Amino acid sequence: MRQSVFVMCRRFGSSIDCMRAIPKPPLRPALLLVLSIALCANVAAQEFDLEELGITLLEQREEAGKLHLELVDSDGNKFTVVSTPDIAGESVAKIGEIKDGFFAWEDVVLDSVMFVAEKGKELEIIIKPGSYVYNGQDLNQYMPSGMVFYYGENLYFDFRMMKENLFLRFTGRWINADEFGKKIVSALENPLAYNQTRSFEFYLAKFGQHDKAIDDLMFVVDRHKRQYATDYADAQKAIEENLSAIGREQASQDARHNALERAHEGLSARYDDLRVSHRELTGKHEALEASHQQLDQRHEELKTSHEGLSARHEKLLDAHEELLEQFQDLSERYAVHVEEFEKARYANLVMHNEILFWTYQVDRDAIKTVIEMKEANPEWTKKEINEALKETEIKLTDREVYLILAIYFNQFDE
Numbered sequence: 001m002r003q004s005v006f007v008m009c010r011r012f013g014s015s016i017d018c019m020r021a022i023p024k025p026p027l028r029p030a031l032l033l034v035l036s037i038a039l040c041a042n043v044a045a046q047e048f049d050l051e052e053l054g055i056t057l058l059e060q061r062e063e064a065g066k067l068h069l070e071l072v073d074s075d076g077n078k079f080t081v082v083s084t085p086d087i088a089g090e091s092v093a094k095i096g097e098i099k100d101g102f103f104a105w106e107d108v109v110l111d112s113v114m115f116v117a118e119k120g121k122e123l124e125i126i127i128k129p130g131s132y133v134y135n136g137q138d139l140n141q142y143m144p145s146g147m148v149f150y151y152g153e154n155l156y157f158d159f160r161m162m163k164e165n166l167f168l169r170f171t172g173r174w175i176n177a178d179e180f181g182k183k184i185v186s187a188l189e190n191p192l193a194y195n196q197t198r199s200f201e202f203y204l205a206k207f208g209q210h211d212k213a214i215d216d217l218m219f220v221v222d223r224h225k226r227q228y229a230t231d232y233a234d235a236q237k238a239i240e241e242n243l244s245a246i247g248r249e250q251a252s253q254d255a256r257h258n259a260l261e262r263a264h265e266g267l268s269a270r271y272d273d274l275r276v277s278h279r280e281l282t283g284k285h286e287a288l289e290a291s292h293q294q295l296d297q298r299h300e301e302l303k304t305s306h307e308g309l310s311a312r313h314e315k316l317l318d319a320h321e322e323l324l325e326q327f328q329d330l331s332e333r334y335a336v337h338v339e340e341f342e343k344a345r346y347a348n349l350v351m352h353n354e355i356l357f358w359t360y361q362v363d364r365d366a367i368k369t370v371i372e373m374k375e376a377n378p379e380w381t382k383k384e385i386n387e388a389l390k391e392t393e394i395k396l397t398d399r400e401v402y403l404i405l406a407i408y409f410n411q412f413d414e
Contacts, residue, residue, distance in 0.1 A: 053096035077103045077110075083117040091117035098125075098151060105177055108132045122152040134181035142188060149174070166191045169198070172314065182321060197313075214295050221288045228281045235274045242267050345407050362404075366394045370404045381405075381413050 050057065058078070059070035062085075069081040069092070079099060083091040095115045102113060102125070111130040117123055128146035132139045148159040155174040160167050161184070168191050174180065187194040246260045369392070373385055380388075382401050389396060396404075405411040 050092070053093065055092065055096060073099065073103075075103065077113075079113040079115065081115045081117070084119060087117060087119050091115070091123070094123060094151075098155075102127065107134050107177060107181060122150045125149040125151060134185065137185060139181070139184055139188075142184075161188070163188050163191050166195070168194055175318075179321065183317075214292065214299075217288060217292060217295070221285065221292075224281065224284060224288075228278070232274070232278065235271070239267060239271060362396070362400050363394075366396055366400075367404055367408075369394055370396070370401060371408055374405065374409055381411070 054074035055071050056073075057069060058072055059068075061068045065084065067081075067083055067085045069083075070078070071081060071092070072078045077099070079095075081092055081095060094117070099113070099115075103110065108127075109130040109132075111128045113128075114126040115123060116126065126146060126148055129140050129143070132143070142161045142163050143159070144162060145160065147157065150156045150158060156172065157174060157180070158169070158171045161170055162168070168187055170184065170187060172183065242263070246264055249256055249260050370385060370389075373388055374380060377384070382398070382405055385401055385405070386396075386398065389401070402412075405413075
């Protein structure tokens with residue numbers, strides 16, 4: 001079991017915080033359970049061992065040709081497996097590799113988990129959270145139908161959310177729980193912009209243009225074919241009429257035999273020309289077919305380019321997230337520099353607050369009070385501030401007030 005959890009950590013990404021490998025106590029030999037699924041009379045029984053997965057069968061039923069298994073693992077986590085009987089054992093084994101990752105998801109309290117397996121398809125995981133709180137924000141309210149994941153070579157998510165009567169299709173590859181939460185929050189901050197960035201109308205319009213070009217070429221090909229058929233039929237008809245005329249002339253006018261032979265040779269030459277023309281039209285037709293194939297190939301290249309652009313878009317989104325993290329780090333460093341600057345101001349004030357060879361620290365609350373007075377009354381000088389301090393319990397010397405105004409407000413009036 002521990003090895004299975006580490007397999008899931010590798011497949012899901014680097015988020016080891018939510019995919020912890022929890023060691024399981026060894027099961028007693030008495031708990032060894034071999035589940036035999038007896039199918040119809042024409043289907044052989046299938047057996048698979050549940051002990052290695054730490055799973056116990058609670059309930060089994062068959063609905064509409066699919067097997068429904070209610071299961072619980074050694075940690076008490078309940079889940080459902082829906083599968084056709086012929087791959088039920090394989091499905092439970094595959095689910096055993098990844099289920100712990102979902103149950104260890106710290107931000108989510110699971111209400112129900114269903115694994116749907118069909119032969120030749122990726123494993124579908126349907127999760128209905130009881131609650132989903134990320135960074136203090138309730139995300140469960142935007143998921144009326146829960147969350148849907150697909151697991152093959154990698155883990156993907158594809159489900160719909162709703163905010164302000166606007167549906168958002170949320171899709172992507174699982175990286176880790178924190179990135180998943182950040183992407184949801186980012187999508188919910190501006191759902192309209194999120195939907196617009198995933199519009200395929202532009203690419204569909206491009207494909208439509210290529211389809212129209214193909215249709216235009218096919219129209220030209222068809223027109224040439226019809227023209228060729230018409231010319232060929234006309235030539236055949238002309239040959240037949242001329243041959244018939246020659247026959248009649250031979251029967252009635254033997255004297256014109258030599259002239260008719262020359263006419264026949266001329267018609268034969270015309271026939272040869274038509275055959276050459278026929279070959280040329282055939283070559284053009286083949287060239288148009290080759291052009292059509294090239295357009296089909298170009299269409300496939302554009303599809304591949306579109307997929308590459310989509311992948312590039314996902315990378316840019318990831319880079320955007322990294323830049324946001326760097327901005328947060330710079331903000332924190334800026335706050336540290338501001339604090340150090342304030343300390344330097346205070347040190348400067350203390351160093352100048354000296355009598356002979358002694359320096360005296362000034363109470364920070366007193367400094368804060370003088371700063372607040374000055375900010376509230378920018379026109380006040382040292383005299384007005386000293387007058388105001390007399391009405392408080394704060395005791396500052398005339399020099400200390402002078403130093404505060406000089407260091408914090410660049411005011412040097414005596």
